[in-house]
Structures are given as structure tokens and as C-alpha cells.
Amino acid sequence: MTDADSDHLSRRAYLTYGAAGTAVALAGCAGDDVEDLDDDPATDDGTPGDEEESHIHIAQTQNPTTLDPHDHRETTTDNVLFQAYEVSIGRDPDGNLVEQLVTDWEPLDEQRYRLEIREGVPFHEGGELLPSDVAFSINRVVDEDAGNLSSPQADQLAGVTGAEVEDGDVIVHTNEANPMVFANLASYCPIVQEEWVMDRASDEVAEEINGTGPYQLEEFVDGEHTDFTSFADYWRGEAEIESVRIDASEESSTRVNSLRAGEIDLATAVPPTDAGGIEGDDDTYIADGPSTRILMLPMRYDVEPFDSQEFRQALNYAIDLDSIISNVLSGFGDATSQPTLEGYFGHNDDLDPYPYDPERAEELVEESGHAGVEIELDVPAGRYLQSDEIAQACVNFIDDLDNVNCEINMRDFGELAGQLLDGDITTTPPFFLIGWGNTTFDAQQNLLPWLTEGTSQTTFVDEELGDLIGQAETEIDEDAREQLLMDASERAHDLAVFVFLNREYLIYGLNERLSWDPTPDEYQRAYEMSLQ
Amino acid sequence: MAQYQFLIRRGLQGLFVVWGVVTVVFLLRFMTPGSPVDFVAPLDAGPELRAQIARNLGLDQPIYVQYGQYMFGLIQGDMGFSYIRGRPASGIIVSRLPATLELAFAATVVAIIFSIPLGVLSATRRHEPTDYAATAFSLVGISTPNFWLGIMLILLVSVGLGILPTSRRPIGLLPAIEMLLFQLDTVGVRTWIRHMILPAITLGTYFTAMIVRLTRSGMLDQLGQPYVEAARAKGLPETLVTYKHALRNTMIPIITVLGLQLGTLIGGAVITEFVFNWPGLGTLIIDAIRVRDWPIIQGALIVIGVGFVVINIAVDALYARLNPRVDL
Numbered sequence: 012m013t014d015a016d017s018d019h020l021s022r023r024a025y026l027t028y029g030a031a032g033t034a035v036a037l038a039g040c041a042g043d044d045v046e047d048l049d050d051d052p053a054t055d056d057g058t059p060g061d062e063e064e065s066h067i068h069i070a071q072t073q074n075p076t077t078l079d080p081h082d083h084r085e086t087t088t089d090n091v092l093f094q095a096y097e098v099s100i101g102r103d104p105d106g107n108l109v110e111q112l113v114t115d116w117e118p119l120d121e122q123r124y125r126l127e128i129r130e131g132v133p134f135h136e137g138g139e140l141l142p143s144d145v146a147f148s149i150n151r152v153v154d155e156d157a158g159n160l161s162s163p164q165a166d167q168l169a170g171v172t173g174a175e176v177e178d179g180d181v182i183v184h185t186n187e188a189n190p191m192v193f194a195n196l197a198s199y200c201p202i203v204q205e206e207w208v209m210d211r212a213s214d215e216v217a218e219e220i221n222g223t224g225p226y227q228l229e230e231f232v233d234g235e236h237t238d239f240t241s242f243a244d245y246w247r248g249e250a251e252i253e254s255v256r257i258d259a260s261e262e263s264s265t266r267v268n269s270l271r272a273g274e275i276d277l278a279t280a281v282p283p284t285d286a287g288g289i290e291g292d293d294d295t296y297i298a299d300g301p302s303t304r305i306l307m308l309p310m311r312y313d314v315e316p317f318d319s320q321e322f323r324q325a326l327n328y329a330i331d332l333d334s335i336i337s338n339v340l341s342g343f344g345d346a347t348s349q350p351t352l353e354g355y356f357g358h359n360d361d362l363d364p365y366p367y368d369p370e371r372a373e374e375l376v377e378e379s380g381h382a383g384v385e386i387e388l389d390v391p392a393g394r395y396l397q398s399d400e401i402a403q404a405c406v407n408f409i410d411d412l413d414n415v416n417c418e419i420n421m422r423d424f425g426e427l428a429g430q431l432l433d434g435d436i437t438t439t440p441p442f443f444l445i446g447w448g449n450t451t452f453d454a455q456q457n458l459l460p461w462l463t464e465g466t467s468q469t470t471f472v473d474e475e476l477g478d479l480i481g482q483a484e485t486e487i488d489e490d491a492r493e494q495l496l497m498d499a500s501e502r503a504h505d506l507a508v509f510v511f512l513n514r515e516y517l518i519y520g521l522n523e524r525l526s527w528d529p530t531p532d533e534y535q536r537a538y539e540m541s542l543q
Numbered sequence: 544m545a546q547y548q549f550l551i552r553r554g555l556q557g558l559f560v561v562w563g564v565v566t567v568v569f570l571l572r573f574m575t576p577g578s579p580v581d582f583v584a585p586l587d588a589g590p591e592l593r594a595q596i597a598r599n600l601g602l603d604q605p606i607y608v609q610y611g612q613y614m615f616g617l618i619q620g621d622m623g624f625s626y627i628r629g630r631p632a633s634g635i636i637v638s639r640l641p642a643t644l645e646l647a648f649a650a651t652v653v654a655i656i657f658s659i660p661l662g663v664l665s666a667t668r669r670h671e672p673t674d675y676a677a678t679a680f681s682l683v684g685i686s687t688p689n690f691w692l693g694i695m696l697i698l699l700v701s702v703g704l705g706i707l708p709t710s711r712r713p714i715g716l717l718p719a720i721e722m723l724l725f726q727l728d729t730v731g732v733r734t735w736i737r738h739m740i741l742p743a744i745t746l747g748t749y750f751t752a753m754i755v756r757l758t759r760s761g762m763l764d765q766l767g768q769p770y771v772e773a774a775r776a777k778g779l780p781e782t783l784v785t786y787k788h789a790l791r792n793t794m795i796p797i798i799t800v801l802g803l804q805l806g807t808l809i810g811g812a813v814i815t816e817f818v819f820n821w822p823g824l825g826t827l828i829i830d831a832i833r834v835r836d837w838p839i840i841q842g843a844l845i846v847i848g849v850g851f852v853v854i855n856i857a858v859d860a861l862y863a864r865l866n867p868r869v870d871l
Binding site for chain 2: 082214261271429437
């Protein structure tokens with residue numbers, strides 16, 4: 012046998028083994044019946060069982076940046092943490108306040124508010140909820156000397172100066188009359204266990220969970236996934252779904268394709284353009300509903316031509332919002348008429364959106380004395396649902412007016428946000444697109460930040476409007492306060508303080524086996540879901 | 544001895560390059576719009592709170608002070624704290640590095656497995672259908688954007704055929720191997736392979752196409768050399784002439800390109816990671832850029848820069864080993 016032959020044979024043998032190995036590997040890789048560590052804890056040991064039926068996988072847009080419920084500002088982080096942590100006061104699907112960890116609440120006087128704490132509520136890691144835990148949680152958010160944290164959520168409990176335990180109840184202190192205390196506590200400030208937090212370093216609190224909620228943490232892999240299992244001793248009864256994985260796919264097509272491939276059960280933030288494909292599949296469907304976010308085009312009241320009420324109204328008349336909702340958002344949106352959202356405390360139901368009337372818009376531009384003006388709309392690129400397309404459509408509608416030229420200026424969100432929030436109105440662009448979320452279900456948080464003097468993002472100041480909002484801010488009587496907010500909303504509509512655009516919709520893709528009605532607060536609580 | 548001197552010399556040059564990378568990356572933050580404060584501060588934070596946050600993040604210091612503090616920390620392995628996550632940036636980056644390295648190496652393996660045989664076939668069957676097919680593949684492969692290819696593969700292979708998963712990395716290579724060795728369970732390795740195939744093909748296609756062209760042109764050049772004719776005249780089988788002699792000489796420039804491209808793959812995996820929800824450095828950088836988390840951005844770019852430098856030095860050393868005529 013020659014060397015060449017030997018070489019040839021060994022190569023042949025090598026290739027044979029290689030081909031066989033490849034075939035085995037491919038055989039092992041292909042097929043539906045392959046055991047996989049993909050996503051189901053039940054299959055981790057390779058023994059799929061009944062538990063698999065009671066497991067769901069949610070894919071959202073971003074992973075949590077921390078597990079410390081008081082040390083972030085992201086809805087996506089809250090969505091993970093609210094599987095395990097609870098806020099003190101609950102909300103029903105319509106946003107009304109209901110009992111949760113707090114069973115009763117009342118104002119004692121203008122600066123003291125009482126919370127009665129539910130008894131017998133266990134924490135995941137042991138121990139029962141105490142009034143001091145609720146007081147500690149509030150103090151940890153509002154007081155940087157409490158709880159080893161300077162919380163970025165302090166403004167969410169605006170006006171609250173601290174909390175303490177008195178006679179078994181929690182007394183919340185405010186700096187002045189504050190009708191928003193209970194609404195804020197129903198949206199913010201998850202309750203933690205004082206002893207558990209204080210016994211741990213801050214990085215441990217950021218990587219572990221000990222709440223009172225329906226799910227307890229099973230595993231947290233930063234940047235990859237968070238796994239939960241149901242908490243057997245949950246005070247409202249154990250969850251129907253036994254385990255939940257939440258991870259993130261920033262790319263929307265990845266979420267949608269994972270859903271259509273049957274890898275996940277719920278995909279958040281589905282683009283309207285993909286909704287038809289999901290509805291068209293036998294195994295998936297779309298669930299949608301209005302969110303707590305409004306899209307709008309604020310205009311600075313102190314610069315021409317936006318200082319003219321006629322001009323601002325003209326821009327509202329110029330835009331065919333129904334067409335935008337129909338064509339750009341595939342129907343996933345509601346036209347708005349005021350800064351406040353429908354269903355919110357203080358929303359004025361008597362107001363209708365400005366109709367599309369380009370002739371009236373051109374007349375108003377003439378009346379304003381700004382015919383022939385050139386304006387520019389600053390838009391944070393890709394920030395909200397189809398917002399680039401909405402902005403482009405708005406600019407086209409305005410530019411179609413015979414006496415206004417309008418151009419679009421795409422901006423980086425961070426840069427634009429810096430200009431909006433620096434407390435200096437002169438650096439704020441005269442005309443820009445922004446989305447504003449408000450999970451308190453109260454008009455005040457839509458009106459006050461933009462339409463009163465002294466906030467960091469004021470774009471509009473009007474004495475009468477400011478008075479109405481200011482009175483509502485400290486009015487304790489509910490009926491009187493609601494009327495004040497409704498009057499303020501009407502004044503804002505008449506003044507056309509913004510170009511009022513659409514209320515954003517939440518669009519979810521779901522696997523047929525999962526049943527769930529979306530809630531406006533943008534959270535997907537597995538406890539409220541059921542499997543078919 | 545010469546090799547050691549070479550490595551020391553290149554190592555010192557590499558340090559200089561790394562310092563340059565660190566400096567440029569550090570200065571980049573001052574050239575880009577938007578402040579981290581905008582993302583850390585509450586939306587209605589007043590100027591005082593914003594100033595306080597800037598102080599907490601050390602952003603109120605002059606640039607040269609920030610630079611000095613950063614360099615001093617970096618020397619000690621401290622890349623600072625993530626503005627958003629509030630944890631050491633180095634730990635976060637190190638935890639993401641294996642995913643990117645695995646993807647880059649897998650893409651390289653895909654490229655080697657497919658490109659070299661295809662390039663050889665294309666050269667040895669010049670102007671035949673195989674050659675045209677290989678040339679067409681390389682043209683399409685070089686021209687196809689990563690993100691489009693990835694999405695198309697997902698739609699076709701995962702959603703359409705249901706053969707492979709669409710995305711994610713449920714297990715890393717090392718845990719999978721540990722499971723295989725210590726628990727004698729292949730499920731980890733098989734899961735890893737199933738999830739790696741589409742991202743590796745997506746990332747490796749451009750690379751494959753490029754090496755097909757490189758191999759083809761190199762082989763055509765070598766097959767025309769007198770030593771090949773001499774080998775044939777000796778009566779050696781054509782397979783030996785092609786693979787043992789001509790290909791071996793063609794491999795020298797290919798290995799150089801392979802090494803350099805591996806660095807590019809590590810840095811260029813961003814889009815592939817994004818499409819396949821791959822928890823590597825690429826997705827980490829995208830996340831960090833969105834919220835101006837500069838300690839993460841800087842740290843990740845520095846790691847990639849250091850990777851480039853190390854790979855370059857390794858390739859140079861390997862090149863000299865493969866080709867003794869090269870003097871270090």
C-alpha cells in the first residue's frame with residue numbers, strides 16, 4: 012500500500028465518520044419531538060409532564076434592569092416585578108381603587124392620610140406583612156436616607172414627605188393637601204419587607220425578590236430571562252398558571268415569529284402591520300386595548316406662530332386624525348380631544364376631537380396673521396408605536412395647507428428629552444411630538460406637568476388654565492375636584508394647547524391556549540390569565 | 544527567541560492601540576447628543592435634581608478629571624458602574640461575552656466548513672456549472688444584509704417548517720458541555736446546537752462568501768504553479784495535488800483573513816444578536832446606547848478593541864509558523 016493510498020483511505024474513513032456524525036447531529040437537531048431546554052422548566056430535566064401545560068412564556072421589548080422595585084423607571088421592569096410585588100391599593104379593570112394590601116383608606120386632615128393594612132399576608136421568604144413594611148416602603152421611595160436608596164421614583168409620590176405607624180395603621184404625611192395620595196399609591200410604590208431589604212446589600216436587593224404577590228422568583232438571568240413559580244400561600248389564592256418565564260426580544264419581528272412558531276404564549280408591542288398575520292394563524296390571536304399613553308404635538312406658547320390660538324387651532328383642524336388611525340395604525344388608536352384620556356378622573360366627555368377641515372384651518376391661519384409661515388416638527392425617532400409614520404402624516408397634512416409650510420426633523424430621543432426636561436423653556440423646540448403616559452387614571456398628571464408654570468417641561472401657560480389646575484391640585488372634595496379638572500380640560504381644548512393626536516393602543520399577540528384581557532396599565536399579570 | 548521578542552514588541556504596540564481605543568471611546572461620549580441624566584432622572588425632575596444626579600454619576604467633573612478617574616479605574620479592572628443597572632459594568636460585560644464568542648466562533652466554523660470545499664470545487668471545475676453556482680452564491684452572500692437573511696431564515700426554517708427555534712440562547716456552550724460530561728445528558732448540547740444554527744449561518748454567510756472567492760482565486764493561482772505540474776508529473780492523484788499541495792499554500796492568506804475576520808465577527812454580531820435575541824455583547828451595546836449607559840458602552844467597545852488586538856497578534860504569530868519564509 013502506497014503512502015498516497017494510505018492517506019486516501021484515512022481521509023475516506025475520516026469523511027465517513029464525519030458524515031455519520033453530522034447526520035446524527037442533524038437528526039438530533041431536527042424534528043418536533045426533540046427534548047429541548049428552550050423555555051419550559053418542566054423540560055429542564057428532560058421529562059415533560061403536566062407542568063408544561065401550566066407554564067407560559069411572555070416576550071416583551073426589554074428585560075428588567077434591576078429587581079429592586081424602587082430603583083428604576085421602566086414599565087418593562089415593572090411588568091416583571093409586578094408578578095411578585097404588589098402596591099398597597101389595587102385597581103379594578105376600569106381603574107377604580109379597590110382593596111389590596113390596604114383594606115381601608117381615608118384622609119385624616121389635609122396633610123395626613125390613613126391606611127389600614129391587611130392582616131395575614133405572607134411574604135415569599137417568610138414573615139407576614141406588617142404596617143411598618145408599608146411605611147418603610149413609602150419612606151424608601153420618598154426619603155433618600157431611608158432604605159439605603161436614593162429612589163428615582165420619588166416624584167411618583169409627589170407631595171408625600173414620609174409615613175409612620177400609628178395604632179396599627181400607616182399614616183402618610185404630605186406637605187400640603189394632596190388628593191392624589193391614594194391614586195398614586197395604587198399605581199406606584201411596591202411593598203417590600205423592611206427586614207429583608209435592610210439585611211441585604213443593594214446589589215442583592217437588585218437580584219432577588221421577596222414580595223407578597225402571586226409569583227415568587229425562580230431564576231433571574233440578567234439580560235436573558237426571569238422565571239417565576241406560583242406562590243402557594245398567596246393571600247388571594249394560588250395562581251392558576253404555575254410557572255411563568257418573561258424575557259425580551261427588542262426586535263418586533265422576533266417576538267412575532269416566536270409567537271407564530273409556538274415558542275412563546277404572549278408577545279407584547281405587536282406592530283399593527285403584523286396583527287393581520289397573527290389573526291390569520293390558527294394558533295394565535297390578537298388582544299388589544301387602549302393604553303395610558305397619549306400622543307400629542309405640544310406647541311410653545313411663547314414663540315410665534317404658536318403663541319396664536321387661531322394658529323394652534325388651525326393645526327388641529329389641518330390633520331385628518333381618523334385617516335391616520337385607520338391607515339397608519341390599522342385602527343389601533345382612539346382620537347383625542349383633550350390632554351386627558353377617556354375614563355380618567357377629570358376627563359370631559361362633552362368634548363369632541365377637532366374635525367378634519369383644511370379650509371377652516373387655512374382661514375384660521377389667515378386670521379392668525381401667520382400665512383406663509385414655515386414651521387418644523389421635532390420628532391423623537393422610533394420612540395412610540397408607529398410614531399415616525401404618524402409624525403410624517405401630520406407634517407404632510409399641515410404642509411398641504413396653502414398658507415403653511417411644514418417640515419419634519421427627526422431627533423434622538425435622549426437629546427430631545429434633555430431639551431424638554433431641563434427646566435428652561437427656551438431650549439424646548441417650538442413644535443414637537445411626544446407621548447405621555449399616566450397610570451394614575453387621574454387628569455392631573457396629564458395637565459399639570461405641561462400646562463403650569465414651574466415644572467421642568469412646561470410648554471404652555473395660561474392664567475385661567477393654571478388656576479383651574481392649581482385648585483384641583485389641592486382640592487380634597489372629589490366632585491369639586493372633578494369639575495375643576497373637566498373645566499381645565501375644556502380650556503385646554505379651546506386653547507388648543509397641543510395638536511391632540513391618538514391614544515396609543517396596546518397590541519398583544521397571544522397563543523390560542525392563553526386567555527387574557529389586556530388592562531390599560533400596560534402590565535401583563537399572569538395571575539389574571541388562564542389556560543384553555 | 545525571535546518569537547518572544549516579536550510577541551513582546553507586538554504586545555507593547557497592542558497596549559498603545561488599546562490606549563488609543565480607550566481614549567477615543569471615552570471622548571465619544573462627549574461628542575454624542577443626549578446626557579445620561581435624561582434617562583436616569585424622573586421625567587419631571589427639576590434642574591436641582593438633575594444636577595444632583597449628574598454629581599452622583601460624576602458627570603459634573605471636568606473631562607480631564609473624568610478621563611483620569613476612568614483610566615485609573617480601568618487599570619484596576621474597574622469599568623465603572625452601569626448608570627441604569629447600578630452594578631459593575633465589568634461584571635455585566637463579562638457575563639455577556641461568552642454568548643458573543645460562541646456565536647463568532649460558530650459562524651467561523653460554518654464559514655470554514657462550507658467555504659473552503661466550495662472554493663476548491665469552484666477553482667478545480669472552472670467554467671463549469673459548479674463554478675458558476677459557487678460564484679453566484681458568493682455574490683449573493685456578500686450582497687445580502689444580515690438582518691434580512693436572519694429574518695428570512697426564521698420565517699422559512701422556524702415559522703414555516705418548524706425545524707429550528709426562532710431565537711434565544713437557553714444554554715451556553717460550557718454548561719452544555721458540563722451537562723454532557725458530568726450528567727451524561729446530551730440535551731444541553733443538542734439545545735445549544737439547535738439554537739446556534741440559524742444565527743451562525745446568518746452571521747457566517749458573508750464570511751463564507753468572501754472566503755469562497757478568496758479560496759477560488761488562491762487555488763487558481765496555485766494550480767497554475769510549476770510545482771503543481773511537477774506533482775502531477777510524479778503521478779500523484781489529483782486529490783492529493785489539490786488538497787495537500789495547492790490548498791495548503793492557498794491557506795496562508797485565508798488563515799490571515801480568517802483571524803482578522805474573527806475580530807470583525809465579534810464586533811459585527813450586533814445585528815445578528817438583535818434579530819435572534821442573542822444575549823451577547825451586541826444586544827448589550829444596543830441597550831446601553833439607547834439609554835446612554837456609557838460605562839457599559841465604553842467597556843464593551845474596549846473589550847472588542849482588545850479582542851481585535853489580541854487576534855491580530857495571534858494571527859501574525861500563526862502566519863509565521865505556517866510560512867517559515869516570513870521573518871518575525
